[in-house]
Amino acid sequence: MSLDASTSVRAEETATDTGSGQHQTGTRGKTSQALSVRFANVCRAFPGKNGNEPHVVLKDITLDVVPGEVLAILGPSGSGKSTLLRAASGLDAPTQGTVLIDGTPVNGIDDRCAVAFQEPRLLPWQNIHKNVELGLPQGTPKAEGQERVERLLELVELAEFAHLRPREVSGGMAQRTSLARALARRPGVLLLDEPFGALDALTRLKMQDLLLQVHEAHPTTVLLVTHDVDEALQLADRIVVLGRKPRETAASIAHVFTVPGDRPRNRSDEQLGRMRLTLLSGLGVDTHRH
């Protein structure tokens, strides 16, 4: 277990430090190419209300994610986890610094990324199939697009429910639809913003396994924002913990952990158990009581 508790992470260290090399080789002809992501000194401040000082949410985020890696972003609520993800997707722009995907800066909505949000955000007036279709990049030939949507619906085990509307399916099914919609883009980088956070515990575990399957089938770089330590330990190659220093409003990278062992991991592994305690105390939870 490499416990990188130093404040910032350098590219050279992390690139060699991760156990994710095997996923790079998984890029097959028909699937998308996993792309690298680099956050270079990313800062995000929101304008203050009534002429107050701007509210700085994130600062000095420097981080390299290697192609095919699954990176979990963990942190207490309000620590800017989602803001970091939105900067990578192009839904939001950092006030300082840049995000580079595959070496080129993100500028506006980036079609190399696909996002799955905490809520499924499906169009209620379209069926599951049409909702997944929404994820296809514009200009995808019709036949190819249909075939891809059907394959993805198979993958997330929704083929027989493709004709139903979102309100006719369960929360887990809606979230799987959302995941399939994101994958329909063939993203080089898959951005997941607490995608399983609103699901019940059992469905969440199933979804985590599904995500690992999907990652096997479609090797892509995954940035996963989560507040669930166990989820991060189960899914990620590395875990980035965002945190604030006392008396500061801006969060930055507090720790980076490399999670040992190949996936799927034994949920009751002792080494993971110790890391779990470290992570929880890093998040300010009193571990003696848990």
Next chain:
Amino acid sequence: MSTSVETPSPKNSNATDTANDDAALQPRVAGPLRRGVGAKRAVLGAIVPLVLLLLWWLSTSVLGIFSPVQLPSPGSVVEAGIDLAQRGELWTHVGISVQRVLLGFAIGAVLGLTFGSLVGLSKWADALLTPTIGAFRAVPSLAWVPLLILWMKIGEDSKVTLIAIGAFFPIFTTVYMALRHVDKNLVEAGRAFGLSGLKLLTTIQLPAVVPSVFSGLRLALAQAWLFLVAAELIASSMGLGFLLTDSQNNGRTDRLLLAIILLAVIGKITDAILGVVERKAVSRWA
């Protein structure tokens, strides 16, 4: 899942995947059930009108509590209707009124949809137009009547214009508000998947407001009938509103009641037709 009326929603996080089969069955179960409820409602809804009719009949034809000038019997109202129909006047009155309502409603609806969409989608148009439209809305609509008559004379134009004004505001307001309140999360999801401009509008924003547009249209239709009577009461030589004033002047309470009943029935029919279209649209788009 014991009650078959309940449909699992995406927010219902407890619904695990074992609920799949139930979920698939929901629409089929709900169909005939709702139809049974509909029939029951229709029967219940008919009770009060029938009781009122009975009381009306008893108090006039049987007990004679009211004089025919105060309240004519149901029979004499029917006779008045047959009389007017035989003379051909009834169809003239009904026809011209329906024509005015439909024409005014159509004009008001098109304008309402256009301005509502424009102001709802463009911040710029919102800033430019909302104060003015708000001020116009604040004018009690009947205040336009003298001006419209001055400008357009007592013809069809002034009446149709007044009805269009009446129909415009409900549609404008509902479309504008609905576009303002389209789920921001959905719009953001659309943007995240590369939609923008016209494509975003037709894929997400417009479908999202279809149900509100229809409730606006129904409100507008009710307003159109209201304004029709206002226009015809003040200055006209034909139409149901004219029949009302004319009957009042001639002491023909039977015809007066006939006009009121016709307004109620025709208004209800047009609303029901639009209601059917609305339900279709809501089940498609909501």
